[in-house]
Amino acid sequence: xxxxxxxxxxxxxxxxxxxxxxxxxxxxxxxxxxxxxxxxxxxxxxxxxxxxxxxxxxxxxxxxxxxxxxxxxxxxxxxxxxxxxxxxxxxxxxxxxxxxxxxxxxxxxxxxxxxxxxxxxxxxxxxxxxxxxxxxxxxxxxxxxxxxxxxxxxxxxxxxxxxxxxxxxxxxxxxxxxxxxxxxxxxxxxxxxxxxxxxxxxxxxxxxxxxxxxxxxxxxxxxxxxxxxxxxxxxxxxxxxxxxxxxxxxxxxxxxxxxxxxxxxxxxxxxxxxxxxxxxxxxxxxxxxxxxxxxxxxxxxxxxxxxxxxxxxxxxxxxxxxxxxxxxxxxxxxxxxxxxxxxxxxxxxxxxxxxxxxxxxxxxxxxxxxxxxxxxxxxxxxxxxxxxxxxxxxxxxxxxxxxxxxxxxxxx
Amino acid sequence: xxxxxxxxxxxxxxxxxxxxxxxxxxxxxxxxxxxxxxxxxxxxxxxxxxxxxxxxxxxxxxxxxxxxxxxxxxxxxxxxxxxxxxxxxxxxxxxxxxxxxxxxxxxxxxxxxxxxxxxxxxxxxxxxxxxxxxxxxxxxxxxxxxxxxxxxxxxxxxxxxxxxxxxxxxxxxxxxxxxxxxxxxxxxxxxxxxxxxxxxxxxxxxxxxxxxxxxxxxxxxxxxxxxxxxxxxxxxxxxxxxxxxxxxxxxxxxxxxxxxxxxxxxxxxxxxxxxxxxxxxxxxxxxxxxxxxxxxx
Numbered sequence: 052x053x054x055x056x057x058x059x060x061x062x063x064x065x066x067x068x069x070x071x072x073x074x075x076x077x078x079x080x081x082x083x084x085x086x087x088x089x090x091x092x093x094x095x096x097x098x099x100x101x102x103x104x105x106x107x108x109x110x111x112x113x114x115x116x117x118x119x120x121x122x123x124x125x126x127x128x129x130x131x132x133x134x135x136x137x138x139x140x141x142x143x144x145x146x147x148x149x150x151x152x153x154x155x156x157x158x159x160x161x162x163x164x165x166x167x168x169x170x171x172x173x174x175x176x177x178x179x180x181x182x183x184x185x186x187x188x189x190x191x192x193x194x195x196x197x198x199x200x201x202x203x204x205x206x207x208x209x210x211x212x213x214x215x216x217x218x219x220x221x222x223x224x225x226x227x228x229x230x231x232x233x234x235x236x237x238x239x240x241x242x243x244x245x246x247x248x249x250x251x252x253x254x255x256x257x258x259x260x261x262x263x264x265x266x267x268x269x270x271x272x273x274x275x276x277x278x279x280x281x282x283x284x285x286x287x288x289x290x291x292x293x294x295x296x297x298x299x300x301x302x303x304x305x306x307x308x309x310x311x312x313x314x315x316x317x318x319x320x321x322x323x324x325x326x327x328x329x330x331x332x333x334x335x336x337x338x339x340x341x342x343x344x345x346x347x348x349x350x351x352x353x354x355x356x357x358x359x360x361x362x363x364x365x366x367x368x369x370x371x372x373x374x375x376x377x378x379x380x381x382x383x384x385x386x387x388x389x390x391x392x393x394x395x396x397x398x399x400x401x402x403x404x405x406x407x408x409x410x411x412x413x414x415x416x417x418x419x420x421x422x423x424x425x426x427x428x429x430x431x432x433x434x435x436x437x438x439x440x441x442x443x444x445x446x447x448x449x450x451x452x453x454x455x456x457x458x459x460x461x462x463x
Numbered sequence: 464x465x466x467x468x469x470x471x472x473x474x475x476x477x478x479x480x481x482x483x484x485x486x487x488x489x490x491x492x493x494x495x496x497x498x499x500x501x502x503x504x505x506x507x508x509x510x511x512x513x514x515x516x517x518x519x520x521x522x523x524x525x526x527x528x529x530x531x532x533x534x535x536x537x538x539x540x541x542x543x544x545x546x547x548x549x550x551x552x553x554x555x556x557x558x559x560x561x562x563x564x565x566x567x568x569x570x571x572x573x574x575x576x577x578x579x580x581x582x583x584x585x586x587x588x589x590x591x592x593x594x595x596x597x598x599x600x601x602x603x604x605x606x607x608x609x610x611x612x613x614x615x616x617x618x619x620x621x622x623x624x625x626x627x628x629x630x631x632x633x634x635x636x637x638x639x640x641x642x643x644x645x646x647x648x649x650x651x652x653x654x655x656x657x658x659x660x661x662x663x664x665x666x667x668x669x670x671x672x673x674x675x676x677x678x679x680x681x682x683x684x685x686x687x688x689x690x691x692x693x694x695x696x697x698x699x700x701x702x703x704x705x706x707x708x709x710x711x712x713x714x715x716x717x718x719x720x721x722x723x724x725x726x727x728x729x730x731x732x733x734x735x736x737x738x739x740x741x742x743x744x745x746x747x748x749x750x751x752x753x754x755x756x757x758x759x760x
Contacts, residue, residue: 077552113718114581120723120724121724122512124723124726125723128511143726145511146510146511146512146726147511150512196638237707238704294597294618294705335619365681397707426510426726427724427725427726427727428510428721428725428726428727428730430725430729431720431721431724431725434527435529435530436561436707437532438705438706438708438709439530439531439708439709440708441708442620442706443620443708443710454530460526
């Protein structure tokens with residue numbers, strides 16, 4: 052048995068070697084996809100890229116994008132660029148592109164007709180600077196979801212809520228049953244993300260854009276946003292006992308039924324999938340917190356630093372094609388729980404939650420998200436404020452809103 | 464030979480001077496040059512990449528109105544003062560106890576010095592676990608039967624800095640003890656004998672005779688401890704990550720995060736310039752007293 056197995060491996064190895072052309076190029080790809088669902092998804096890209104005869108050298112950086120981005124940026128500015136790197140497209144890599152450190156893919160995009168394929172078109176616009184395309188969007192991620200554990204609500208003897216207000220109302224019942232109503236990791240990006248989700252859901256995209264796009268301090272300090280901070284105050288009370296750091300640990304609490312729900316982007320879906328849970332039966336997802344079913348079309352994109360080595364530059368092009376290919380898009384996004392960037396792929400195998408997302412996308416109910424609208428500097432200030440807010444009960448919603456308005460007023 | 468002019472001061476010990484040229488250049492270019500560069504760019508609006516577009520004192524105004532920076536300064540002050548005093552006192556007392564010609568001195572010295580062999584990151588993680596209410600001290604005491612016992616400094620914004628201080632002291636006092644012990648061993652045995660003949664009690668001998676004689680050791684120790692305080696960063700990152708909220712933020716962390724996470728070099732440079740300034744405010748008067756006085760005398 053063992054003998055036969057090793058022979059099969061050997062045969063597969065020979066077959067694999069035979070398909071590899073003479074010039075296999077190693078290309079290092081850095082990203083921050085390290086949770087179970089994410090790692091499974093990125094392995095699909097690696098497989099597809101290896102099939103072209105090149106070699107994907109995985110450069111995963113653990114500890115969320117906040118930790119990974121400084122490493123990536125200092126490698127690029129410090130003259131040790133990788134072959135390709137993940138960023139959230141939008142303003143994170145803006146200055147690197149302006150300084151001419153990134154490679155432009157306008158030609159390849161024209162050849163493969165990206166503009167016709169990518170839906171919604173804002174994705175490609177976020178990759179474009181002065182008419183040139185600098186990145187390859189790979190997925191659409193939307194933040195505006197709440198994930199609910201059906202088991203937790205069954206244990207507490209209340210029906211699974213249909214929107215945020217019902218969720219808040221169910222909080223005491225959950226607490227009585229020994230559950231943590233709202234699971235939330237104690238990292239700043241998760242806390243300010245939750246605030247933005249609440250804002251988009253409660254006041255709607257229009258006011259959201261007035262705050263983040265027009266940077267109106269008056270609106271940010273006004274009565275509309277006051278409702279949002281009131282909701283954030285509820286959220287912080289519901290999450291007071293949540294003692295985890297990473298988002299996937301919080302998701303694990305929802306999966307295990309120890310927590311009622313979690314406000315998190317659709318990447319949380321991959322975790323439910325890895326745990327073998329079924330949407331609708333084991334867990335429930337509410338886009339836009341059940342109040343305002345609009346999804347943001349942020350997401351991840353790959354940027355390609357300029358390299359001197361012509362071999363590697365060629366491999367970069369091959370990778371860009373692979374990332375955009377139908378097969379890779381489907382395989383990757385199914386594992387990751389995100390939506391594909393191509394409008395023409397078949398996702399019949401998608402689960403209920405992804406289908407909800409696809410429907411919203413098809414109906415054109417999309418909006419811009421903070422990654423595209425505000426600079427990393429403003430994001431950091433917001434993160435600081437929200438992490439203070441969520442851990443300091445004495446900081447009132449009003450005081451926090453006043454400081455929020457100040458940050459928005461000074462934003463660029 | 465008599466008509467030859469005296470060689471000028473410049474060529475005295477010429478070999479030694481040539482040998483120190485690399486270090487002089489390093490000091491000038493890297494330390495001084497880097498410092499000046501940072502200060503200059505702290506007056507610009509540099510974002511991800513340095514850019515010479517001056518905005519006056521804007522970065523400083525923003526810095527001093529940022530609640531997080533003010534918290535950082537306050538935390539560093541609390542940590543700094545307590546850590547300085549406590550590590551000197553504990554270190555000296557431990558050294559004095561070891562100096563009583565006790566048995567197994569080597570063993571004790573090794574035990575006390577061992578934490579110093581660990582990096583701040585490891586120290587931080589170890590103490591994060593010890594102070595974690597679910598696994599650490601609180602859990603142990605509760606399982607002994609004291610159900611209402613609460614000890615979770617890292618999760619309480621009011622006392623989180625003391626949780627970090629404990630870890631810092633655990634790591635650092637061993638070294639202070641060793642330095643002090645070396646200082647104590649350097650005191651001539653005859654001084655002790657003379658004090659005993661005069662009937663001076665032991666604590667008085669330590670306080671009024673031995674400690675003043677150990678002045679150089681104290682200065683060395685002081686420099687080592689203070690430099691450790693100002694650059695406090697990795698311990699906080701490993702232990703609390705600045706949390707809960709921003710209750711244990713420190714200036715070095717502010718600098719790092721604004722330079723690299725927020726992509727706002729100007730703000731980070733302004734913060735690091737303030738750190739330099741605060742060090743200079745302490746060092747310059749001291750150096751003046753220490754070295755300036757001697758030349759006059």
